[in-house]
Amino acid sequence: MKNLFLSAVIVLGGLTSFASTSSVSNTIVKTISIQDEYTEVKLEEVPVAITDALKKAYPDAVLSKAYKNEKSEYKLDVTVGDKVGNLFANADGTWIKK
Template sequence: MKNLFLSAAIVLGGLTTFASTSPVSNTIVNTISFQEEYTEVKVVEVPVAITDALKKAYPDAILTKAFKNAKSEYKLEVTVGDKVGSLYANADGSWIKK
């Protein structure tokens, strides 16, 4: 009788390991990138407020290219020494973080 109970326990225990399921997780990452339309403008067309703010914040910076979007935001390509970077500003000369 003892062997019968022991055999039944082993069989039932073995079946429960096959019946268990491991959790499956699917991670979906959606990436949305917004690309704003900037059109190139001449450096001399950049508002004086922006050039003054640039001279104040980065005295050694050289403005190489300028771009403008529909919201009158400016993207400035600037060279300081051997480093090249982009800055963003409103028409009134306040900086925008992007």
């Protein structure tokens, strides 16, 4: 009799574990990649305000290349000593953090 009762408990217990539902959550992650298209411009086409701001902020900097996007923002390839980096500026010489 004990075996019959024990078997019934095991079977019913097993059925309840299959009957339980687990919550399924769908998480939607949207990734937006904003990349401005820059086109290379001649160094002579870089506004004087930007070159003056560059000389003031980094006196030893050498401007090697310049790029411009449709918003008139400039990307500057700059070398200071043995370090190479990029700076971003508006046409009026204001630095932009990117």
